Amino acid sequence: MKRSLVLAGGGMRVAWQAGVVRALAEEGLHFDHVDGTSGGILTAGMLLSGVSPEDMCRNWSGVNVRDFGSALPPGDYVKGPWSLPAIGDADGLLGKVFPALGINDGEIRRRAALPGAVEGTFNVAEFTAKRCHAIDARDVDAELMAAGMSLPIFLTPLRRDGKIWTDAVWIRDANVAEALRREADEVWLIWCIGNTDYWGDGPLEQYVHMIEMSAMGALLADFDAAAAAGRDFILHVVRPENPLPLDPEFYLDRIDADTLIGMGYRDARSYLKAMTAEGLPKDASCTAMVEPPPGIRFTERLHGRAGNQGGGEEVRLTLTVTLPLDGSGAPAGLTGFIDHAPFGPRIFLAGGRVDARGESVTYRASVHAGGAWHRLAVARVFHDDPGPDAWDDTRRAHLTVGSLLDVPVTMGLGDAAALIASVEPAGVHGPADRAAVVAAVAAGGVREAFRRYR
Numbered sequence: 001m002k003r004s005l006v007l008a009g010g011g012m013r014v015a016w017q018a019g020v021v022r023a024l025a026e027e028g029l030h031f032d033h034v035d036g037t038s039g040g041i042l043t044a045g046m047l048l049s050g051v052s053p054e055d056m057c058r059n060w061s062g063v064n065v066r067d068f069g070s071a072l073p074p075g076d077y078v079k080g081p082w083s084l085p086a087i088g089d090a091d092g093l094l095g096k097v098f099p100a101l102g103i104n105d106g107e108i109r110r111r112a113a114l115p116g117a118v119e120g121t122f123n124v125a126e127f128t129a130k131r132c133h134a135i136d137a138r139d140v141d142a143e144l145m146a147a148g149m150s151l152p153i154f155l156t157p158l159r160r161d162g163k164i165w166t167d168a169v170w171i172r173d174a175n176v177a178e179a180l181r182r183e184a185d186e187v188w189l190i191w192c193i194g195n196t197d198y199w200g201d202g203p204l205e206q207y208v209h210m211i212e213m214s215a216m217g218a219l220l221a222d223f224d225a226a227a228a229a230g231r232d233f234i235l236h237v238v239r240p241e242n243p244l245p246l247d248p249e250f251y252l253d254r255i256d257a258d259t260l261i262g263m264g265y266r267d268a269r270s271y272l273k274a275m276t277a278e279g280l281p282k283d284a285s286c287t288a289m290v291e292p293p294p295g296i297r298f299t300e301r302l303h304g305r306a307g308n309q310g311g312g313e314e315v316r317l318t319l320t321v322t323l324p325l326d327g328s329g330a331p332a333g334l335t336g337f338i339d340h341a342p343f344g345p346r347i348f349l350a351g352g353r354v355d356a357r358g359e360s361v362t363y364r365a366s367v368h369a370g371g372a373w374h375r376l377a378v379a380r381v382f383h384d385d386p387g388p389d390a391w392d393d394t395r396r397a398h399l400t401v402g403s404l405l406d407v408p409v410t411m412g413l414g415d416a417a418a419l420i421a422s423v424e425p426a427g428v429h430g431p432a433d434r435a436a437v438v439a440a441v442a443a444g445g446v447r448e449a450f451r452r453y454r
Contacts, residue, residue: 003186004179005031009038009169010192011247012065015257017043018056019264020190020238025053026368027272033182037123038169041148045103048120048137054345059101060257065250067096086156090146105142112137123175124148125168132171134178173215176222186234194243195287200429223282234279238271242292254424259320262335262348269350292427294437295324299422302397304409313341322426334363343369374402
């Protein structure tokens with residue numbers, strides 16, 4: 001059976017895909033062909049450069065998202081908005097983002113030429129001919145890869161040999177047709193583009209909606225073409241349950257790469273747990289998401305030492321919690337990871353949930369460590385002492401990981417300050433909804449948010 005990994009776009013948010021790839025690798029899945037479009041070019045570029053899934057996650061932590069664009073020559077801005085080529089150019093991608101992620105076009109070409117190599121393709125739009133080219137990994141170069149991520153308005157296109165190359169998103173944002181052309185029997189589509197019935201106002205929301213329509217339209221056309229040709233294949237899709245935060249939230253530090261990676265790992269593990277051998281129907285339902293209820297998202301960082309069980313090694317636990325505030329009954333979200341040297345590379349949480357009873361809150365999840373699955377629990381108590389927010393009363397917790405760890409963990413003052421700074425509205429659209437959530441949190445703090453969630 002030939003298996004293709006089709007990596008759709010999603011802007012800078014494709015850090016999420018690194019968590020997905022990590023989970024698929026742990027599951028022992030091997031791919032004979034890897035295809036990347038738009039932001040998915042980053043994930044494909046890392047894989048085809050030989051970057052391991054663990055290093056993919058680690059490398060994303062070192063990326064400065066402001067390097068995704070770089071300034072044009074000053075003279076271009078003097079022309080005024082109606083003659084501006086774009087907001088920036090791809091020099092930041094080429095000179096900073098690609099190296100930080102470990103993407104090396106020379107290594108991609110070298111590895112692609114080896115016997116039995118994984119096949120690779122990168123989708124780039126040739127504006128001159130108005131068509132998408134799936135450029136083989138043996139022929140690709142860094143400039144073409146960057147051009148494939150140069151979204152119109154935001155980054156200038158590549159002009160080369162009388163042709164203009166740009167992001168393929170308006171033609172397609174995931175090339176299932178190329179996977180089938182290369183005789184894939186099983187396609188794993190990694191999708192982080194929104195697909196809900198929500199229609200928002202304003203230029204940013206509607207620019208994103210245009211991308212969603214183009215992406216889904218092309219994907220459905222691929223399905224229809226395969227059906228018309230009698231081409232059968234198994235389809236698996238990993239996608240978020242709720243749309244991911246848009247790129248501006250990443251750019252403004254309202255969410256970070258580590259959190260997105262944790263979400264990707266969670267979403268992949270959720271699909272792997274529920275999947276069937278037959279896969280999914282080849283229609284719009286395969287990428288469908290639901291709009292989340294309004295709530296807050298925050299990140300907690302806790303530290304401890306494992307004592308004799310782990311040779312006194314430090315345990316660092318990072319948890320991102322999403323709490324709905326509208327009484328909808330929707331479950332809280334929990335993602336995160338553990339850094340503990342005896343475990344090896346960073347361990348991500350799967351199947352996270354929040355149990356809140358009285359003053360007690362317990363975070364529960366599963367983690368894969370030492371080749372086996374273990375139950376994780378982080379138990380803490382939110383004391384209802386007088387005062388606006390008595391952080392010292394709630395900074396202590398207890399971490400257990402199966403029989404591997406049983407250790408107290410604490411939140412330092414710096415961690416508490418970082419937690420407060422990390423509180424962000426979630427599941428909201430527009431300034432008014434955002435302000436309403438901010439006001440609700442300001443009135444009672446995180447403890448009140450847990451009380452309302454209960």
